[in-house]
Amino acid sequence: MSDRTVSVERAPRCRQGLEWVFTATPSLADEDILRAVTQLLDGERWTTQSTRLGEAVLTSFVVPFRFELRVGLVPGQLTLLHRMRAEEPARVALRERLAGLLGASDAGVP
Amino acid sequence: MTSHPPTARVLCSMEPAPYGRLLTAGEPLVFHCNKYNYWLQQTLLLDRSLGMREVMVDAAAASAHSLVSRGSDELGLTTPEERLRLASDTFAQFGFGTLDLTRITTSGGEAVTPTSHFGQCLVDERGSFQEPQNLFDAGYAAGAAAAAYGLPAGSFGAEILACHSVGDPEGRVALSRRDPPADFFLSHGEGVGNEIAPPPPNADTNVDELGILEALSGLDFSGNEEGLIHRFGVMLTLQFGSYLNRVVYEFVHRMVDRAGMIEPAEALLVEAGHRCGFHTLGGVMTSPEWDAVVRPQCRNEDDWIHGIVAVINALGYGTWRVEELTEDRLVVRAYDGYESRGYKALFGRASRPTDYLVQGGAAGLFNLIRVGKIADRPILDDAFYETVLNAPESARTELATCESMGDDYTSLVVTRGE
Structure with missing residues (x-):
């Protein structure tokens, strides 16, 4: 079992409660975050897009009409954007599942 | 993992027009966030009798x-x-x-x-x-x-x-x-500009404006599959300049015609612009995108002002140039803004300044950086807004010149309060 903890914070400026920031302690490497994303997206229909911004590469993953994940701009951090039409119980379940995957995503990390 | 490409939308081409404007099918476009859209809409609807x-x-x-x-x-x-x-x-x-x-x-x-x-x-x-x-x-x-x-x-x-x-x-x-069709106004389209090329960016900064514009050009600002643009911690719209100008100037005219209240009308619209500067630009300056692209170039507080001006120049507002910057004062030249272009197309030469949005917006960015110390990452909520706005040193903007009055550019003079 991992003793990693994952904080899940609602972005304070998002009026609709759509944006949530996941931060693991101890911090996760981006490849570990991507491993958790891969598990989350398994079996889903999704799209992805990468954009270079300065030294960073922003990668977004979209499961249409349900959610979007953004990775890469802030080291060790993942942003979840719920879609407007996603129902609240599904949103809560998604956040719990994602936090669990991130908390467990330390295989192979020294 | 398998990625599925999104279905392509049927869209007109959107080419950046001269001097920082955004145009599609002849319509000028500017980015505005939900907080500005909220405030402007509530302002316009304050008095039902209008x-x-x-x-x-x-x-x-x-x-x-x-x-x-x-x-x-x-x-x-x-x-x-x-x-x-x-x-x-x-x-x-x-x-x-x-x-x-x-x-x-x-x-x-x-x-x-x-x-x-x-x-x-x-x-x-x-x-x-x-x-x-x-x-x-x-x-x-x-x-x-x-x-x-x-x-x-x-x-x-x-x-x-x-x-x-x-x-x-x-x-x-x-x-x-409607039979016959209602005979209402038409879009002013691109509007009327001065066709005066702005000078190059102010060189007295560590910020590379062209580099910032190039980096931002790769960022996706299109609506998602729900048709919403979730970026910088707010919801953005790429709004029609012709829509904004029609509703704003009609509001002013109706306030004047019915109550002779031009100063209150203008003050309300400048306040909407101040909130736009606070929320939209504040969202930009507290975003991971800012941290990745602009913040590494900022070695002092002045650089933050040059940096956000560079970002503004990517949002469809024409071209801004920092002419003067001290601890207590900022002078910006705004070229080819959608407000003046639209006003001139709709009504001809103005007798008083008409660029309310940028007037408030310039004070908003100055207040965020100089008064609110946004580099320290405050929470940009309503309480913080009131604190900054009501601080004795909170700045105001005056328009020394305005393109709609026949001037070559709009001069935004931001002065810190005493």
Whole structure:
């Protein structure tokens, strides 16, 4: 079992409660975050897009009409954007599942 | 993992126009966030007797009619179905939501918005409005339908049947033919500019404006599959400058005509601009995107001002140039802004300054950086806004010159309070 903890914070400026920031302690490497994303997206229909911004590469993953994940701009951090039409119980379940995957995503990390 | 590409939208080309403007099918576009859209809309609707709800619907119809008409010509779209698709896809691309026009015929029908910026993003998840807020959606549907069937812009009336903002599960708008068509204003399109090339960016900074513009050009600012643009911690729209100008200047005229209240009208609109600067630009300056692109270049507080001015120059507001910057004062030259261009096209030369949005916006960015110390990452909530606004050193902007008055550029003079 991992003793990693994952904080899940609602972005304070998002009026609709759509944006949530996941931060693991101890911090996760981006490849570990991507491993958790891969598990989350398994079996889903999704799209992805990468954009270079300065030294960073922003990668977004979209499961249409349900959610979007953004990775890469802030080291060790993942942003979840719920879609407007996603129902609240599904949103809560998604956040719990994602936090669990991130908390467990330390295989192979020294 | 397997990625599935999104379905392509039918859209007109969007080329950056000279001097920092954004144009598509001849329509000027500017980015605005939900917080500005909220504040502007509530300002316009403060006094019901002004009749601004109807103006806002008709202004949206005029802008949509222009875009769909010219855009259909540009793309060679000939059938109503193709043109209605262009209208729906553009609505989503610009962040207004999703708009189903498939049940619209030449005699009318019902337009549906499963998602809507104006219906859902002006309010937080706990609140709702007393009256529907999807006025833009209603007008857009009416104007788009008229253009799709090759009819004059005022050919459809729009009655709002439902809106998320009052608790409905979706937006619904009934369109019916007006016979004869309403004879309302048309979009001013690109407007009237000075065609004066701005000078190069101020060199007294560590910020590389061209590098910032290049980096931002790769960022996706299109509406997602729900037709919403979630970026910088806010919901953005790529709004029609022609819509904004029509509703803003009509509001001023009606305030003057009915109550002789030009100064209060202008003050309210400048306040909306100040909130735009605070929330939209504040969102930018506290975003991961800023941290990745701009913040590494900032070695002092002045660089933050140059950095946010560089970002503004990517948002469709024309070109801003920092002319003077001290601890207590900022002077910006604004070239080719949508407000003056639109005012001149609508009314000719102005007798007093008309660039309310940028007037408030310049003070907003100065206050965020100099007074609010945004580099320290404060929470940009309403309480912080009030604290900064009411601080003795809170800055105000005066317009020393204005393009709509015949000047070569609009000069924004921001001065810190005593």
